[in-house]
Amino acid sequence: MKxxxxxxxGFGTVGAGVVEGILKNGELMSQRxxxxxxxxxxxxxxxxxxxxxxxxASLLTTNAFSVIDDPEIDxxxxxxxxxxxxxxxxLRALKNGxxxxxxxxxxxxxxGRELFEASAKSGAGLYFEASVGGGIPVLRALRxxxxxxxxxxxxxxxxxxxxxxxxxxxxxxLEFDAVLxxxxxxxxxxxxxxxxIDGLDTAHKAVVLASLAYGAPVPMDAFTVEGIxxxxxxxxxxxxxxxxxxxxxxxxxxVAGEIEMRVEPSLVPQDHLLASVHDAxxxxxxxxxxxxxxxxxxxxxxxxxxxxxxxxxIMEAAAGRDGGSAWLLAHKxxxxxxxxxxxxxxxxxxxxxxxPDVIAQVAHVLGKNNISIGAVMQKxxxxxxxxxxxxxxxxxxEKNFVAAMKEIAALDVVDGEPVRMAIEDFE
Amino acid sequence: MKxxxxxxxGFGTVGAGVVEGILKNGELMSQRxxxxxxxxxxxxxxxxxxxxxxxxASLLTTNAFSVIDDPEIDxxxxxxxxxxxxxxxxLRALKNGxxxxxxxxxxxxxxGRELFEASAKSGAGLYFEASVGGGIPVLRALRxxxxxxxxxxxxxxxxxxxxxxxxxxxxxxLEFDAVLxxxxxxxxxxxxxxxxIDGLDTAHKAVVLASLAYGAPVPMDAFTVEGIxxxxxxxxxxxxxxxxxxxxxxxxxxVAGEIEMRVEPSLVPQDHLLASVHDAxxxxxxxxxxxxxxxxxxxxxxxxxxxxxxxxxIMEAAAGRDGGSAWLLAHKxxxxxxxxxxxxxxxxxxxxxxxPDVIAQVAHVLGKNNISIGAVMQKxxxxxxxxxxxxxxxxxxEKNFVAAMKEIAALDVVDGEPVRMAIEDFE
Numbered sequence: 001m002k003x004x005x006x007x008x009x010g011f012g013t014v015g016a017g018v019v020e021g022i023l024k025n026g027e028l029m030s031q032r033x034x035x036x037x038x039x040x041x042x043x044x045x046x047x048x049x050x051x052x053x054x055x056x057a058s059l060l061t062t063n064a065f066s067v068i069d070d071p072e073i074d075x076x077x078x079x080x081x082x083x084x085x086x087x088x089x090x091l092r093a094l095k096n097g098x099x100x101x102x103x104x105x106x107x108x109x110x111x112g113r114e115l116f117e118a119s120a121k122s123g124a125g126l127y128f129e130a131s132v133g134g135g136i137p138v139l140r141a142l143r144x145x146x147x148x149x150x151x152x153x154x155x156x157x158x159x160x161x162x163x164x165x166x167x168x169x170x171x172x173x174l175e176f177d178a179v180l181x182x183x184x185x186x187x188x189x190x191x192x193x194x195x196x197i198d199g200l201d202t203a204h205k206a207v208v209l210a211s212l213a214y215g216a217p218v219p220m221d222a223f224t225v226e227g228i229x230x231x232x233x234x235x236x237x238x239x240x241x242x243x244x245x246x247x248x249x250x251x252x253x254x255v256a257g258e259i260e261m262r263v264e265p266s267l268v269p270q271d272h273l274l275a276s277v278h279d280a281x282x283x284x285x286x287x288x289x290x291x292x293x294x295x296x297x298x299x300x301x302x303x304x305x306x307x308x309x310x311x312x313x314i315m316e317a318a319a320g321r322d323g324g325s326a327w328l329l330a331h332k333x334x335x336x337x338x339x340x341x342x343x344x345x346x347x348x349x350x351x352x353x354x355x356p357d358v359i360a361q362v363a364h365v366l367g368k369n370n371i372s373i374g375a376v377m378q379k380x381x382x383x384x385x386x387x388x389x390x391x392x393x394x395x396x397x398e399k400n401f402v403a404a405m406k407e408i409a410a411l412d413v414v415d416g417e418p419v420r421m422a423i424e425d426f427e
Numbered sequence: 428m429k430x431x432x433x434x435x436x437g438f439g440t441v442g443a444g445v446v447e448g449i450l451k452n453g454e455l456m457s458q459r460x461x462x463x464x465x466x467x468x469x470x471x472x473x474x475x476x477x478x479x480x481x482x483x484a485s486l487l488t489t490n491a492f493s494v495i496d497d498p499e500i501d502x503x504x505x506x507x508x509x510x511x512x513x514x515x516x517x518l519r520a521l522k523n524g525x526x527x528x529x530x531x532x533x534x535x536x537x538x539g540r541e542l543f544e545a546s547a548k549s550g551a552g553l554y555f556e557a558s559v560g561g562g563i564p565v566l567r568a569l570r571x572x573x574x575x576x577x578x579x580x581x582x583x584x585x586x587x588x589x590x591x592x593x594x595x596x597x598x599x600x601l602e603f604d605a606v607l608x609x610x611x612x613x614x615x616x617x618x619x620x621x622x623x624i625d626g627l628d629t630a631h632k633a634v635v636l637a638s639l640a641y642g643a644p645v646p647m648d649a650f651t652v653e654g655i656x657x658x659x660x661x662x663x664x665x666x667x668x669x670x671x672x673x674x675x676x677x678x679x680x681x682v683a684g685e686i687e688m689r690v691e692p693s694l695v696p697q698d699h700l701l702a703s704v705h706d707a708x709x710x711x712x713x714x715x716x717x718x719x720x721x722x723x724x725x726x727x728x729x730x731x732x733x734x735x736x737x738x739x740x741i742m743e744a745a746a747g748r749d750g751g752s753a754w755l756l757a758h759k760x761x762x763x764x765x766x767x768x769x770x771x772x773x774x775x776x777x778x779x780x781x782x783p784d785v786i787a788q789v790a791h792v793l794g795k796n797n798i799s800i801g802a803v804m805q806k807x808x809x810x811x812x813x814x815x816x817x818x819x820x821x822x823x824x825e826k827n828f829v830a831a832m833k834e835i836a837a838l839d840v841v842d843g844e845p846v847r848m849a850i851e852d853f854e
Contacts, residue, residue: 021575021717029574031757032642129572135718137572144571145556145564147456148448148738215459273724276703283722290448291562291735294725295710297700298718308718311575321748330458 001030004318005040007067009089010079011060014103014130015042016051017307018077018314023053029311035318037311040074041067068093075317077310078102083110094118094126099317103130103306105204112207112217116325125323127313132205133158135305136298137312138284142212143324149288151213155424156250158205160280160300161189161196162228166236166246167278175233188280199227199248199263206250209284210261213252215330218261223250224339226264235419238349238390239267242377245275249424258337267347267423273297285426340399345374345423348393350408351386351415358413359389365411369404371396386415392423428457431745432467434494434525436516437506438487441530441557442469443478444734445504445741450480456738462745464738467501468494495520502744504737505529510537521545521553526744530557530733532631539634539644543752552750554740559632560585562732563725564739565711569639570751576715578640581679582851585632587707587727588616588623589655589675593663594705597672602660615707626654626675626690633677636711637688640679642757645688650677651766653691662846665776665817666694669804672702676851685764694774694850700724712853767826772801772850775820777835778813778842785840786816792838796831798823813842819850 006022008015022029022037030036039059047060061067068076068089076093078100080086086107093100095118102108108115108131119126129139133156142151157163161183168179180197183189195201203225210218228248239246244267253260268275273295277283282300287293299305317323352358363373375392401420409418433449435442449456449464457463466486474487488494495503495516503520505527507513513534520527522545529535535542535558546553556566560583569578584590588610595606607624610616622628630652637645655675666673671694680687695702700722704710709727714720726732744750779785790800802819828847836845 017717025575025577025717028577032570032574032754034753135572135715136721137568140567140572141564143459144743145562145567145739146735147459147742148452148735150452150455271703273700273703276698276700281720288562288735290444290452290731290738292726292729292732293708294563294723296721296723298721302719304717305719308573308575308715311717312572315574316571319749322746326461327459 001034001036003036003038004074004314005038005072006075006077006314007040007070007073008042008077008079009064009067010081011042011044011051012079013303014306014310015079016053017303018310019053019055021304021307021311029315033315033319035315037314037318040072041070043067064089065092068096068098073098075314076100077314078104083107087111087115090115091118094122094124097122097124099125099127099323101127101310101313101317103310105131105201105208109204109207109220112211112328116217116328119323119325120329125317125321126325127317127323128208129313130306130309132208133282133284133296134298134300134302135308136282136284136296136300137309138296139212141294141296142286143327146286146288146291149290152254152287152289154209154213154252155274155285155426156206156209157247157274157277157283158250158300159196159202159248160282161193162202162248163277163282164188164280165197166228166248169233170236170245173233176228176231197227197229199225202248202250202263206252206261206263209250210252210259211328212324214259214334215327216332216334217328218334222261222336224262224264228265231265234388235349235421238377238379239347242375242390242392243270244268244423245270246421247274247277251424255337258335260337260342262339262342265421267421269425272426340397342398343395344398345395345425346393346401347421347423348391349419350389352389353413353415354385354387355413361411361413362391362408365404365407366391366393369400371400371404428461428463430463430465431501431741432465432499433502433504433741434467434497434500435469435504435506436491436494437508438469438471438478439506440730441733441737442506443480444730445737446480446482448731448734448738456742460742460746462742464741464745467499468497470494491516492519495523495525500525502741503527504741505531510534514538514542517542518545521549521551524549524551526552526554526750528554528737528740528744530737532558532628532635536631536634536647539638539755543644543755546750546752547756552744552748553752554744554750555635556740557733557736559635560709560711560723561725561727561729562735563709563711563723563727564736565723566639568721568723569713570754573713573715573718576717579681579714579716581636581640581677582701582712582853583633583636583677584674584701584704584710585677585727586623586629586675587709588620589629590704590709591615591707592624593655593673593675596660597663600660603655603658624654624656626652629675629677629690633679633688633690636677637679637686638755639751641686641761642754643759643761644755645761649688649763651689655692658692661815662776662848665804665806666774669817669819670697671695671850672697673848674701674704678851682764685762687764687769689766689769692848694848696852699853767824769825770822771825772822772852773820773828774848774850775818776846777816779816780840780842781812781814782840788838788840789818789835792831792834793818793820796827798827798831
């Protein structure tokens with residue numbers, strides 16, 4: 001029996017979950033793997049508050065470096081969050097030759113290359129399953145189970161807060177602001193909520209997924225990012241009429257040797273599995289050239305689900321398994337598909353004046369920009385003088401949509417801001 | 428760069444898929460992992476037929492042992508199927524100290540303990556991701572990502588043929604025999620189809636899942652097994668009216684320290700993800716005590732999906748990673764929950780004579796056997812003199828259902844064979 005001593009940096013929600021999981025199932029893990037995990041030290045600025053788990057006071061310290069530099073500690077678990085201090089901690093640990101487990105997607109998205117190079121140089125692994133999809137073992141699936149696949153596409157519902165908001169808007173007919181306010185009150189959304197609802201958290205996770213799928217750290221600015229802030233319930237209702245649900249999707253797709261990467265609210269066909277991912281759950285749909293379509297689903301956040309992923313990584317680090325740093329440095333740079341050249345279908349919702357030729361005027365602008373219309377739905381109810389009209393288009397280039405939307409917004413017959421969202425057919 | 432030479436036993440559909448995958452993506456895998464897989468030798472009784480992949484004739488042999496005993500071969504891939512010869516091959520390879528990759532669930536279910544003991548003794552790993560769920564990396568998820576979890580339950584749709592038949596019956600309103608005959612014509616079902624439609628193939632895979640989840644080879648007879656043979660379209664229709672779909676489920680569940688294991692057609696609520704698993708796809712729903720609910724979905728069979736899993740295992744074997752034989756031998760024997768004491772809800776469909784007190788008579792028998800009724804649905808259409816009546820029960824013990832069904836079948840007012848299926852609420 002080999003014992004592995006863990007040093008935890010950051011004794012917050014997830015840190016306490018990791019301690020709870022190890023106290024509960026450490027013995028079971030040792031039967032399974034021959035390795036017994038034990039808590040060596042825990043660093044946090046607050047070592048007084050009760051976290052609901054029993055920890056000997058002698059294990060607690062306010063000095064993170066005293067944990068990182070302790071020769072008795074075998075594996076460092078970084079759960080402090082943020083980028084600056086976390087990066088210092090991780091680099092120092094790797095330099096000390098200690099494997100590091102982290103759940104910090106912002107850190108990986110902002111400083112991935114530097115960290116993986118430090119890991120490759122020192123030979124100490126960097127493990128990050130918990131950074132994407134909480135407890136879902138999806139990074140392992142990409143790296144191990146699907147190692148023999150070229151990844152054709154990844155579609156992810158990666159932010160539990162957004163999915164929770166969208167689910168409640170849909171089920172209860174509520175507007176965005178009302179659900180957000182209640183989610184904040186219940187602790188399901190942070191204050192301020194920007195990182196979640198503006199899509200940045202989803203983008204951080206998508207960066208990690210894309211980096212692993214294609215073997216090079218992807219820069220954050222490779223992604224076009226749009227969140228769900230201010231999404232109207234009307235969109236959800238109209239999408240439903242047309243057979244779709246709205247999800248905040250990360251889309252990573254190989255297009256003729258280049259990688260298309262974007263985060264945006266998208267219409268998903270109701271009979272697709274991703275449309276059935278509700279509440280705070282996450283799911284990652286991965287298509288490989290050999291395996292075909294796969295889906296990986298579970299709780300995307302929270303004390304214990306995230307702890308489950310952290311513990312899996314601790315055991316992997318303890319077993320001396322390669323964390324995959326070389327893999328992530330296999331290529332210098334990824335060929336990124338120009339976002340303006342992305343081909344998508346769109347949902348357009350316009351408020352048009354109630355007069356005879358309005359649809360023709362819009363159709364004319366779309367046609368001029370090489371966008372053909374697949375379906376038009378005019379809702380019966382008028383909103384004052386305006387008629388809400390929804391267009392579903394065929395595939396066209398993003399730049400053509402941008403140009404057309406500018407022209408459409410300037411038409412006299414169009415009131416208010418036109419709404420545009422991508423439709424995903426998973427083809 | 429390390430090269431790993433693979434010896435393939437059995438050049439059938441999957442064997443050819445493995446060769447195709449390695450020829451296509453071997454270079455990519457070597458960039459990712461530093462290990463270059465190459466085909467060393469292939470053994471099959473038929474070395475003449477064209478498999479649609481380009482293989483140098485000098486690699487082919489009809490003598491499996493010449494591959495197993497070749498010191499140049501690093502990893503043996505067993506794809507011959509069946510139990511007897513396959514077992515001889517695997518044992519000999521392990522004895523030679525060569526890691527073995529297999530997709531053979533029947534072999535693992537019938538002879539798992541012997542094989543894992545041979546693996547543990549020789550130190551050569553036995554890898555079997557492809558034996559369950561085709562390309563879905565679900566065994567890895569259990570072993571690695573979820574290593575810190577006690578497994579509370581597993582619900583699996585594990586047989587693509589059955590799921591394909593059920594999907595077509597449901598979508599097209601067809602009867603079982605018609606769909607089966609067409610599936611056989613199209614090559615989606617084997618002739619004879621017994622192994623699939625009678626649930627045995629599902630049980631083989633469930634044995635592998637349960638063995639890994641609970642750390643001991645599970646004997647086949649621990650499972651009660653019922654297939655979908657002869658399922659009437661009426662059941663699918665009535666289940667749909669009540670908000671359910673019928674799936675052939677493997678259920679593995681921890682109940683008060685014992686393991687409940689069964690394979691049977693079951694009613695799944697329409698809004699559960701497993702109800703949205705269509706056609707030949709497979710899915711495994713796993714609940715862990717730390718991670719909560721997870722789902723793992725993909726193609727459960729076929730040339731390339733299965734090859735994806737085999738290739739993942741080859742790379743793992745090549746990296747010298749432990750296959751988990753010790754894990755599977757952690758316990759001598761699992762405590763198996765007495766099938767008669769299993770607590771389930773049931774769907775009962777009876778054909779009753781069209782007279783006033785018939786429902787009361789059935790309700791009386793159920794009540795006498797401690798089974799309470801949650802809902803009764805009497806369909807308007809009569810079938811001749813008979814009225815189809817469906818009862819949904821609350822939870823009751825299997826032995827009470829057995830006793831009640833015997834009494835009900837003997838009632839004068841009951842015509843034909845009563846139908847009983849489990850309802851799964853995933854609670």
